[in-house]
Amino acid sequence: MTIAITGATGQLGRLVIEQLLARGVDPSTIVAGGRNEDVLARLAGQGVRTARVDYADASTLDAAFAGADRVLLISGSEAGRRTVQHKAVIDAARKVGASLVYTSAPKATTTSLVLAPEHKATEGLLEGLGLTYTVLRNNWYTENYDDAIRQAATTGSVLTGAGTGRIASAPRRDYAEAAAVVLLSDGYTGEILELGGDEPWTFDELAATVSEVTGTPVTVNAVSVDEHVAALTAAGLDDASARFVAALDANIAEGALAGGDTTLSSIIGRPTTPLKQYVGELLGR
Known part of the structure; x- marks a missing residue:
C-alpha cells in the first residue's frame, strides 16, 4: 500500500x-x-x-x-x-x-x-x-500555547480572553499517531472522528500547572475581546491578526474547544499526553 x-x-x-x-x-x-x-x-x-x-x-x-x-x-x-x-x-x-x-x-x-x-x-x-x-x-494542539506557557513561567502571569472555557488539547504527536493508525486501518472508513485530549483544561488550570511545575506562582490576566486586541497590537501583532486571535479566544470562552469524549485515546491505545507532562517537557523540568 x-x-x-x-x-x-x-x-x-x-x-x-x-x-x-x-x-x-x-x-x-x-x-x-x-x-x-x-x-x-x-x-x-x-x-x-x-x-x-x-x-x-x-x-x-x-x-x-x-x-x-x-x-x-x-x-x-x-x-x-x-x-x-x-x-x-x-x-x-x-x-x-x-x-x-x-x-x-x-x-x-x-x-x-x-x-x-x-x-x-x-x-x-x-x-x-x-x-x-x-x-x-483535530482539536487544538497543545503546542499552540508554548509561548503562553513560557511567558507564564518567566513573568508569573498569562494573558487570555478565553475566560473559563475548556480546551481539549493534545500535542501534535498524539494526533500524528492517530493519523498513522487510521491510515493503516480499514476500520475507520467513512467516519468523522472528533479528536481531542482526555482532560480539557482552562487557563486557570494552565496557570496552576505551570506554577506546580516551576514552583513559582502564576496568575491569570483575564481580558475582554477589545482589551485582548489592544494588548496583542501593543505587543506588535497587526490588527487583523490580533482580532483573529481574540476571536478564537472568544470562541473558546463559549465552549468551542471543550471536547467531550476519548476517541483520540481510544485510537492510539493510550491516554493522551497530560498537560502537566507537556508543560514539564517544554520547560525542561
Whole structure:
C-alpha cells in the first residue's frame, strides 16, 4: 500500500511519517509531498519518496499521487485559500482512486469557531463524490500555547480572553499517531472522528500547572475581546491578526474547544499526553 501525504514537511506531517515508520511501514511506500526542500531531503535520506507539491499546479499533485492507495490531506495553513487548495488535493486523489484522510476542525459543520468555515466547506466537497474518506477533526494542539506557557513561567502571569472555557488539547504527536493508525486501518472508513485530549483544561488550570511545575506562582490576566486586541497590537501583532486571535479566544470562552469524549485515546491505545507532562517537557523540568 502506498500512502501519499500533503504538508509532509510541516510539523504534523513529519510526525505522521515518523509514526508510520515506527510501525514498520516500508519508507519506499510513503510519498512525502511538501515545499520545504531541506526537510524533503532529510526524508529522502530515510528512504521516503518525496515530491515537490504546489496546490496551484495540479500536475505536481498528479505526480505525487501516482500509484497512491491512500492520501493524507493535512489542512492548509493559508487562511482564505484552504478550500481551493483542498479541492485540488481531493480532485487529484479521485483521479487515482485513492481513499482520503483529512485533518479538519473540531465540530466543523456546527461550530461557531472562526476558522471552521473553510473546513466545513472541505467536508462538503467530500460528500457525494464517490470518494472513500475519513475525517479527523483535530482539536487544538497543545503546542499552540508554548509561548503562553513560557511567558507564564518567566513573568508569573498569562494573558487570555478565553475566560473559563475548556480546551481539549493534545500535542501534535498524539494526533500524528492517530493519523498513522487510521491510515493503516480499514476500520475507520467513512467516519468523522472528533479528536481531542482526555482532560480539557482552562487557563486557570494552565496557570496552576505551570506554577506546580516551576514552583513559582502564576496568575491569570483575564481580558475582554477589545482589551485582548489592544494588548496583542501593543505587543506588535497587526490588527487583523490580533482580532483573529481574540476571536478564537472568544470562541473558546463559549465552549468551542471543550471536547467531550476519548476517541483520540481510544485510537492510539493510550491516554493522551497530560498537560502537566507537556508543560514539564517544554520547560525542561
